[in-house]
């Protein structure tokens with residue numbers, strides 16, 4: 001049996017770190033563009049990378065929030081696809097996994 005309290009703390013820490021990272025990225029994205037045209041091109045490329053990273057972070061945050069809700073509802077570790085228990089090894093690697101390896105494929 002895995003330690004839910006520990007996993008919950010881990011998820012909450014990760015959630016906090018991601019939220020901070022997102023607000024940093026949003027701050028960077030809101031910065032004024034430089035007046036120099038070639039610098040602007042670089043800035044736009046950076047922004048595309050930032051936006052992609054931000055989207056990934058947001059997806060992870062949503063997955064973490066869903067996992068925390070499942071913990072509160074006592075359904076954490078149960079596959080939302082087939083209802084079987086999710087393998088503990090999978091949950092160790094991906095603590096916010098909502099589906100077992102078979103359903104996720």
Ligand SMILES: [Zn+2]
Pocket residue numbers: 079080081082083084099100101102103104
């Ligand atoms: Zn399943």
